Amino acid sequence: MIFRPNPSLGVPIYLQLMEQVKHAIETGALRGGDQLPGIRPLAEELVINPNTVAKAYRELEHEGVIELRHGAGAFVANNARAKKVTDKLRTAQPVVATAVEKLRGQGLTDEEIRRLFEAELRGKGDHRE
C-alpha cells in the first residue's frame, strides 16, 4: 500500500496522509477517477483511528483534490481545480529540489534543512541573521 503514516512524528497523521495522497497523485500512482480505499478498510489496515482517515479525506475534498461520492466512496478528482493544485505543486517541486540539493551540498543534514524550512515558515518571512 502506498500510504504509510508514521504516528511517532510530531506531525498529525491526517496531514501525513493528505501529503501522501497528493504525492501519489503527482507521481501518477493515483490518477483522476481512481478510487481511494474506504475510510474503514484503510483505518483497519493502517491500524489508525478512522476519524483520522475521515479528517484527511474531508480536508482533501475541501481542497478539491478528491471527491467524496455518497455511497460510492472517495475518488481522485478529475477536474481542473485539482489539476491546478497538482500543477502548482508540480512547478513548485523543482524549486524545492534545487534548494535542498544546494543545502545538502553545503553540508547540512536533512533534519537541519527541515527545521530551517519550518522556522522560515514560522517566522512569516522575516529575515534573520
Add this chain to the structure above:
Amino acid sequence: MLWYKAWLDTRWPFLIGLAILVVLACGNVFEYPTTARLLPLADTLPHGTGIVGRAIDEAIQTQRDYRGFIWWQWVRQNFTQTWTLFAVLLGSGGLLVSGSKGALFTAALPASRKQLLGIRAGACMIELLVLAVVPSLLIWLLSPAVGESYSLTTALVHASCMFLAGVVFYSFAVLMSTTFHDMWRPALVTCLVAIGIGVVETVVRQMGGYGVFAVMRAETYFRSGALPWGGLLVTIAISASLFYAALLNFVQLDL
C-alpha cells in the same frame, strides 16, 4: 447467573463439609452398639467428685439411651463443631477478598453491591441448610441399622436449631470479611470468637437456654421438649444485624 457463580465459588467448602458431616453421622450411629456394651462397665467405677468428675458422670448418664447418645456425641460435638466450622469458612472469602480472581470482573458487571452480597449469602444459606438437614436425616434413616429408632421430628428440630441459631457465625464471618480483605483473618477471628463463646458457655452454666451453642444443640428441647424460641429469636436478630452491618460495609468498600 450470579447464583451459578456463587455455587462455583462455594462448592468445594460445601461438598467437603457435606462429606465430612455424612461420614461423622454414619460413624456416630455405627459406634453406638460398642458404646452401649461398654457403658454398664462405667457404673462399676467410683463416682467422681469435682468438676471433671461431675462432667464425666453427666456424660455417662446422658448416653445411657440411644437418643441421649446421639445428642451427646453427634449433636453436641461433631455436628455443632463441624457445622460451625463450615459456616465460618463459607462466610469468609468471596468477592470481598480483593485481588481474588474475578473480583474486578464481577464488580464491573451491572449488578449492585447489595445484589452481589445478597445472592452469595442466599446461596451459602441454602448450602448451610443442606449441611444441617442431610446429616440429620441420615441419622434418622440409619438408626434402624443398629436396631434403634430416632424420631424424624427430633432430627428436623435439631437441624433447624443448628441452622437458625448457627447462622450467627456465618453472619459474623461475612462481617469480618468486609473488614479484613483476605480469606484467613475473617475465618480466624470468627473461629476465635466461637471458641471464646463456647468456653464462656461451658464455664457459666447458668446461660442454660440462651447461650448460642445451647440453642444450636437445642438443649432445652433435648432435656424437656421445650423449643428454645427465645434463644432462636435472639440469635436470628443478632444474625440479621451482623449481616446488615456487613452489607453497609460492603457498599462502601473500595475494590
Add this chain to the structure above:
Amino acid sequence: MSDPVVIETADLSKAYDASTEALRGLTLQVPSGSIYGFLGKNGAGKTTTIKTLLGMVKPTGGIARVFGLDATNPQASVAIRQRAAFVSEDKDLIDSMTVDEIARFTASFFPTWRADLAQQYRQTFDLRPAQSVKQLSRGARTKLALLLALCRGAELLILDEPTSGLDPAAAEEVLQVLVRHVATEPLTIFFASHQLSEVDQIADHVGIIDRGRMAVAGALDDLRAQFRRIQVVFDGAAPTPAFRTAAVKRVRREGRVLTILTSADADAVVAEARALNPVAIDVAPVTLKDIFLESVNAEA
C-alpha cells in the same frame, strides 16, 4: 441519545488514607465517539480514575460523570455499567469457568448481547468453548476479555493498559480489533496506557495525568500542531528571560542555548526570542513522547 461528552470529571480527588493521595483535583472530558488515550506514569492515578468511573472506588471529593450519570451514586453506577465495558490491567476474569460459561454468564446481564459478534470473535481469536479460563495464555486472556467487553453492545469501552504483556503482533491485533469496532459501532474508547506508540497510533484525544492532576489534555492533532520546541542560540552566554507568552511550559538554559517548550503560540515566542538578538532560532515539532516526558517530569 448522544451527549457530546461521555466521561467528565471535575476536581476529582481520592485519598486512600492520610498519606496516599491518588487523585488531587483531576478534571477531564472525553468527547463522544473519540478514542481517548489516558497517559501517565505508573502510580500517577490512572487506575484509580478508572475505578472511580466504574463505581469500584468512592472519591473523597469532586465530581465524576459517565453518560451524564453520577458515578458515585450506587444505582446510577449500575446503569453506567450496563452501558460501559471494562477490561482491567490484569485481564481479570472468572478463572473457575470455561470460555463458553463465562460468555454465557456475561451475556445474561446484557439484553444487547451480540451473539453473532461473539461467534465471530471466538473464531478470529481461536478460543475454544471448553477451555478453562485459568489455563489461557496472557494473549488469549486479553482476547477473551476483549470479546466479553465488545459483544455486550456497550457505548463506552474502558481499558486499563490493553496491550500490556503482549508481543507486538498480538498488540497490533488488539488495536486492529478496537479500530475495526469503533469504525462500525457507535463507541467511545477510553484507555489508560503508558505505551505512547499505541496512543500515537489510534487515539484522537489525549490526557496526561501527573501526580493525580491533569497536566496536558486535548485533541492529539491539536497538540501535535501547537506544541513546538524552539531552540535559540546566542553568541555569548544565553540570557534567562521570563517569557510573557502564557503557553510557555519550560525554558532550559545550557551554555549558549535556550530551549523553550511551548504548548501554543509558537509565533509569539519566536517574536519574543528575536528581541533577545540571538544568532539562530530553530522551531521544531514535538513528539507525543516529548510532551509526555516534559509533562510528567515538570517540577510541581
